[in-house]
Amino acid sequence: MRPARPLTVRFVLVAVAVLAVACQSPPAPPSGKAVALRVELYGGGPLPPGWVTFPEFVLYGDRTLITADGDAPREYHLTEAEFDRVYGRARSAGLATGRTFDEQSPDAPVLEVVFGHDTGRAVTRVTAPDRKSSGDAGAIVRAVALNPDTDLESPHERYRPERVAVVAGASSGAPTGPRWPLRPLAEGTPLNAGRCAVYAAAEVRDIRSDTTWTSGGTAYHVRLRPLLPDEDDCAALARG
Structure with a gap:
């Protein structure tokens, strides 16, 4: 007859087995706005x-x-x-x-x-x-x-964001379009060879996406991008 393993050894083996099963368990979903x-x-x-x-x-x-x-x-x-x-x-x-x-x-x-x-x-x-x-x-x-x-x-x-990113690309040629009513577009953060700035949704509610505006003597094609709950600023929109 084989001698019984000491209690401490059996306890360690059981703990290792439980740990191995836990490590193989599928990951749980995140919580909140993650x-x-x-x-x-x-x-x-x-x-x-x-x-x-x-x-x-x-x-x-x-x-x-x-x-x-x-x-x-x-x-x-x-x-x-x-x-x-x-x-x-x-x-x-x-x-x-x-x-x-x-x-x-x-x-x-x-x-x-x-x-x-x-x-x-x-x-x-x-x-x-x-x-x-x-x-x-x-x-x-x-x-x-x-x-x-x-x-x-x-x-x-309809998704109603709290904040909206304004992404502007400079257009070639003479300035066209109405004057941009908010802070100069050139002051925005560089993004995808354009400029990006974040506003409260109410600030840009009268501005349509895919329109042309003049700011600082330059014409810009402007696009509005609603920010998602996990997106804090323009850096979150960088490709990849």
Whole structure:
């Protein structure tokens, strides 16, 4: 008969086993306004001066989901089941570990996915994303594609940001357009070969995106970019 292990040894072995199981547990979602899932598609090549992108959608730990919809992004408040379905699908696709799928196509679009959890985040990039492709890259593209009929059954409203970024690109030629009514556009923060400044949403409510203004003797093409709950300033809008 084999002698019984000492109690302390058995205790250590059990503790190690419990720790191993805990380490293998899937990551838990973040809480509050921390990003749980952010999906953004960048076009191939550099952005034109003054351009800035908006994510396909961003899901937060408090189950708020904001999706792109032209000039009027939508805001949803998902049920627990809806959140678990969207977040769980991304987790099952292996997005808790950041990866890069590079097709060696410099002018191809890039899908960037940020997967947030309770201890950090992972970033995955897929060059030339294709929902029909096989392998892990195709599975990721499919996993982060929202299905309005099953994923977004909750009612939505127009997203109303507290702050808006004004991104301006200087135009060539003679100054055209009305005079810019706020602080000079040239004083903004450099961003994508243009200038960016952040205002309270009420300050720019009468300004339309994709319009031309004159500021300091220069014509600027101006675009408005609503800031998301996790975006503090213009630096958050830098590509990639």
